[in-house]
Structure formats: C-alpha cells, structure tokens
Amino acid sequence: MNAGGGIVGVDRLLAGTQLCEYLGIGLMVLDRRLRIVLWNRWMTEHTGLQPDDVLGRPLAQVFPELRQRGRLNHFAAALAGEAQVLSARLHKYLVRLPAAYAGEHGEHMWQTARLLPLREGDDVTGVVVLIEDVTERHHRERELLELVQRVETSKEEIARSERRFRGVFETTSDLMAVLDGGGTIHIANPTAQKRLGGPGADLVGSNLLGLVGDPQGRELVREALAQVVATKEGSRSLEAWFNPPAGEEILLEVSLQPLPGQVGENAVLFQGHDLTEKRKMEAALRAAEEQFWLSQKADAVALLAGGVAHDFNNMLSIILGFTELTLQSLPEDDPNRPNLDEIKQAATRAGEITSQLLAFTGRRPGERQPLEIAPLVRTAAELVSRSLPEGVKLEEDVGDDVGLVLADRAQLEQVVVNLCLNAAAALGSKQEGIVRISVERCQVGDEEAGRQGVAPGPYFRLCVANNGESLDDEAIKRFFDPYYDPRLKGRGRNLGLAASHGIVKSHGGFSTVSSLDGAGYAVCAYLPVYEGAALPQEREAERSRGGTERILVVDDEPVLARLHKEVLASLGYRVSVALGPQEALRMVESEPDGFDLMVLDMSMPGMTGDVLAMNIRRLVGDVPVILCTGYSERITAGKLEDMQVNAYLTKPIRAKELARTVRMVLDQVSTKAGEAGIV
C-alpha cells in the first residue's frame, strides 16, 4: 500500500495507516514530485485501481483530468506549505470518480478534498490528500435548498395573493368583514363600514348578530356562524335583512366561511352581497306582471260578461215583456197580480245587475239626461237600505231641492248603492254601525280641479260615510284600485268601488276618500251641477199610445220576436216577424213598400242589425229603424247618427219603453214628412 518508505514524514504517518485503511475517506500521500506513495483501500474501492497499479506513478498520470482543470496548482500550493481546502460546492470534486451513492441526480461523486503539506521540520516533503464523499449530503442539501426556494416562491405568491385580496377587500362592492366565533367584527372593508356602520359609527367592535333586522334572521345567522366555527370547513350561505344604525334596511346574501389564523382560531370571513335593489326590482316586475295578468283577465272577464249579459238581457226581456203583457190583460183585482208584480220586480233588479256588470266592463252606453239628484239618491238609498245587514243604520242628509245633474239614472243609482254597500261592509260586525249619506253643493276651485283633471265650478258632493275602522295611508292610496280591498287584505276584489269611480269619472266628476277623525272613513263623489232645465218627468200612469203602422220585427231569438210582436200588435200595429237577416231581406225585397218601421236586433248570426239596416235601405229607401241591443260597443250616441238608426233600445226591453219609442220614431218621421210636404 505504500511505496514511500523513503519519504521523510511518511513513516510517521504510516503509524496511522491501518486506521486510514478503514476510514470512510480516500487517502493518498504524494511525494514532492507528486508521485503516489500511499493509496488506501477506499481509493482502490472507488477507482478500481490496485495499489500496485498506481504506487510510484505521478498523480497527473493516474488522473489526467487534474492537469486540464488546473487543479495541480493546489498541489503546488500545498507543497509551498499552504494547506488547501477544496469544498464540494465550489469544486464538485478533486478527482472524477463514480458516485457510490448516485441518488436521483448523481452522475459523479461530490467530494470535499484537503491537501495538507507533509512537513519535516521547516521543509515540506510531500502532500497528504484526503477525499471525502459528500454526494449524499450534497443532494440532501440541494433538495433542502430547492425546498427553501419553493417556500420562498410560495411566500412571494402568498404575498402577491395577499396584495390581490387586499385590493379586492378594499374596493369590492360586496360587504366583507372578519369576525370572531361570537360574531364580533374585527376587520371590516370600506363597503361594510359604509353600509352597516354609517358615518361616525365604527363597525369594528360591534357584533354582526346585533345588526340583523329580525329575530328569525338573527337566529339563522347565529346558527350558520356556529356551524362554520364548529366544522372549520365549507361555507354557509343565507339571506337576511340587516338594520344598520344609520340608513335603510338592506337585504344581504350572506356567506360565512372559516378563516383560521385571523383573529384567533375561530375567525370567520363574512361576505355580504346586497340584494335590496335586486329584490325591489323583482317585486316591481312581479307587480307589473300581476297587473298585466289582471288586466288581461279583466279584459277576458269583460268580454265574457258582455256575452253573458247579452243572452241574459234577452231572457229578461222575455220575462219582463210577457209579465207586463199578462199584467195588462188581467183585471185590477185579479189575485195573481201581486205574484206577477214580484216577477216583474225581480226581473227589473236582474236587469240592473246586468247593467252594473256592463258598466264595470265599460261597455254600457250611458243615457244622460238632466236629473234631480235628491230624489234619485233618496230612491237609491231606499233600495239599498233593504239589503244592509241588521244593526247597520242608514242616515240620510239629502236636501230637498239641491239641483240637477246630467246623468244616466241607472248608473248614478248604482254609484249610491255601491258606496253604501262598501260602507256597510267596512262596518263588519260592528254594533251600532252607521252609514251616513249626504248630498250638498260645493265649489271646486282651480287647484283641486287641476289636480283631479276636471273643470272648476259648482259640484254636488255625494258623501257616504261610515263609523267603522279608519284606513291607513296604503289603503287610501289604493282605495279605487279594482284589485285592492282593504277589508279583504288583498284576497278579494273591489269591483263595486272601481265601477263607481269609473261612472263618476265618465260623468265629468271625481271621487275622494278620507279617514274620519273619530272612526271610519268617507267616500265622496263629486258630480258637476247641471245648469240647464229638467226634462218633463214621464208619468207612470200614462197609457201607451198605439197605432196602425206596419212594423217588421227582426230577431233571431223566436220568443223575443214573438214578444215584441205581441206588445206592438196589442197596441194596434200590424206586425210581421223575421227570424234572421236573410229572411228579413227576402221579405223587404218581395214587398218593398210593405213596412213603415223596422225593429232590428243588433246581434244576429251572419249580419249585425246596423248592417241589415243599411241593406234594407239600399232596397227600399229611407225607412226608419229602431235597433235593439243588449251590449254593443259599437253603439254610442255619436255612432247612432252614422248608422242612420232612428233610435235604439237597450235590453231588457220593457213593453212600455218599446211602445213609447216606436210611437216616438213614427211621429218624428211623419212630422219630417209633413214639413217636407210629403204625406
């Protein structure tokens, strides 16, 4: 193992050689000419070279790469007396050897080497070379360094994401806060401070639960918070109304998630997304949808009501007509008269109901005439008093001679009835309920008139008051809304009031409602005073005048046609009947001069009454026409003239009315003819 017995100092070194053989390090001893004089077992094991192969040979011959890498300088320095330390990190290795421990990176052995001058006195006689395999340590340290590097990188990333988070935290429109497990706010972003704290009130330090608006919501938030704190994972979402000390209530979509490490182990991140505006918009949208749906429904109902009223009116015409006919033919003392009177009364009431229905649907043509308001109101009040619940007292304060209104009698009566029924309903089961009806003149000034969209001037104030419960602002605001009824709390409809409101408006007036100081409320209808003269009142006792003219009655309903024929025939007229437009045209064609007057039903299959009238006139010239209509949106006072119709009757047609109108039209025609010199 050694060939250096002659080298000074080596002998002394050799005393430890046995030990060196088993050291886990490489040991070489070189003489001053850098020839190998000692080569230990480690060197053999790691180079595959036996001592005999290397001893006595120059180091640079055994390891030629030493020369190329300038490493021989270190040996020279060592020979000059300077001990050399060659660290693995800076040199990788002294001599290239395969790594015993390759690891996953290893291709060569990483070495730390020491070159020590071998001294004898002041002289350096050789170099001791120690080689330590540090491959395993090197890779371990490298992995550690990479780990450190990754940690540093992730620290940077955390810092970056923290900066990002802070940016979001500071600028988001959502409310964000860090709470402890008990709900106390420790950190709050500016939005949360603004929305929940308000000016001058620091949100930090207050408890989130205390800001929840209602106890139920508070319990929900408390529960969610406890769950997040207990499980420390996942997040909980819920909606709750919050009531900040300053500002309006807000609805928040709340999200709670654990945030350990912040303000203790039980920290929770609170996020609130403001749903208030969104919810308001949704509600508005829903209301609009509902209104739209209701108006659609109202249209459908109106259509249906119109149709039903038409058929209903036909039947009422028959009932009334035949009842009246029968009454006329009975002696005054006949025992059946009261029964027939009852039938007549009931049919009359039924007709009123139909007309109310039509008034609501807006399809009933109004017949305006100057009317004394006092007797009209009194009559209506009398009518309604019979249908008021027991215990409700009706008081009247209607002057005797308050003046005229230009109005449709039936409609105005309906207004009074509806207002009274509404007042009675408002009393509910109240004991000693009073409905008080009053009429007085008043002056509507420019301001009020402008507000109500009517003309200023003298008005009648028809007021119906009750002493039930007062109305709140909401109820007053929506009082005439057909879909709102304060008594029914939104469950029912308010058609009667809405119809009244519509009627009053169509008469150039307006309605108001106001709570009364004591109790109850008053609804007032303002109707313009009519300054003209009253019509001569028709006397009930007046006998219907008849005639002998030839009349063609056209109605597709055979019973009605027969009724009209009998009514008119009983008055002396010569009446023919056609059960449809085509039959009527055939009759007129075959006998162009055969008729003095046409009584035509408006709605018939195939051809409407007004069209039939035109066609007849085309055949026979200008013959007077009376149109009978149950419901027809096409007939208004203005259109009457356009259609060249002389008069029209609204179903149910009463015998007297029919007789009067027929006579009136015939008289008008003969007067005109007389004026024109035609007989």
Next chain:
Amino acid sequence: MTILSDKDRDAIVELLNIAFGRAAASLSELTGKRVILEVPQVTLCSIDQVGEVFSGLTADEVVTVQQIFTGPVAGDALLMLDVPGARHLCSLLTDSGVLPPHIGESEREVLTEVGNILLNACLGTFGNMLDISISFSVPWLRMEAVRGLLESLVIDNQELRYALVVSTDFSLKDGAVGGFLVLVLGVASLERLLAAVEAMK
C-alpha cells in the same frame, strides 16, 4: 491603538492589497464570478480592546475561519463574518442564488475554503514580501459568540498580544458582504513584523 504610525499603516495596507488581489483572483476563478476584495481600514490594538472594534458586527454569534501560523512571525489568523453575512456570502459565491436557511456542512466548507484562500493569500504574501518563512495550519471553522472567540485567543498566552484588525469587503455583482480579517500577534512577532515592514521600505 496609536502604536501604528501612518507610514507603517500605509505599508501594511499596501501588502494587504496585494494579498487581497491574489485572493480575489482565486475566488473569481473558482466561482466564475467577478469578486473584488477591498481593505477599507486597518487598526492595531491590544487584544483586550479588540471587542470594541468588533462592535460593528450585527450578531453576537460569528463565523470564523482560523489558521495558526508559525515561524519568525507567529500567531492566529482569522476571517470573521457575522452569520447573516456568512450566509449571504455563500449564496453569492454559489449558483443556488438562495439564501441558505442555516450554515450547514456545505456552507461551512465553502466558508472554510474562502477563509483558507484569503488567509493563505495574506500570510503567503506577508512571508514572500517580508522574506520570512511562515507555515500555517489547516484552517478550521467555528461558530461562536464574539466574547468566547476573543477569550480563546487570549487563553494560554502570557504574552501581551496585539490584534491587527483589517476590515474587509467582499464585493460581488449581486451584493457586498463585510467582514474582518484579524491577525493576532504576540508583541515579539508584532515587533518583527513592523521591523520587516520597515525594512521593506
């Protein structure tokens, strides 16, 4: 601290600059990075005053690479760095670019080699320039408090000892690390050194 005349100090700084140049060249060659070693300040003081000089070190614990030298001029040569400086120097000299989490085995070896290069350069240059033969031991590294280090330098020496304290600055492209080079000499060695410096002029 006034023992050193301006002329002597200038002469010593000149010697040290030569030695540092050699060491910097070695380090540059070794690491492939441009390393500059500068000598900003040289102070001579008695060993019991040396603590004041080191008060500029940032940490209590210091990393020292020490070599004993013998010959006509004998004593201890030390490179002293505070721990953050030592870690920084390691990261500057090696390719990792990452501050090592602690002074591990590899760092110790690197620092030992750096100290070895620097101390060899200084002592070798001194020996050559002053034409005296100085031999020096294998360097070793230790980490300990400044106080303990100083005590170990005083112990076992009855002779009054002086310290030639040289501030050093390792400047690399990516940063600079400051440290101290300390030559602790007995009064006889100091006199011989100064005489040799005197003779050199």
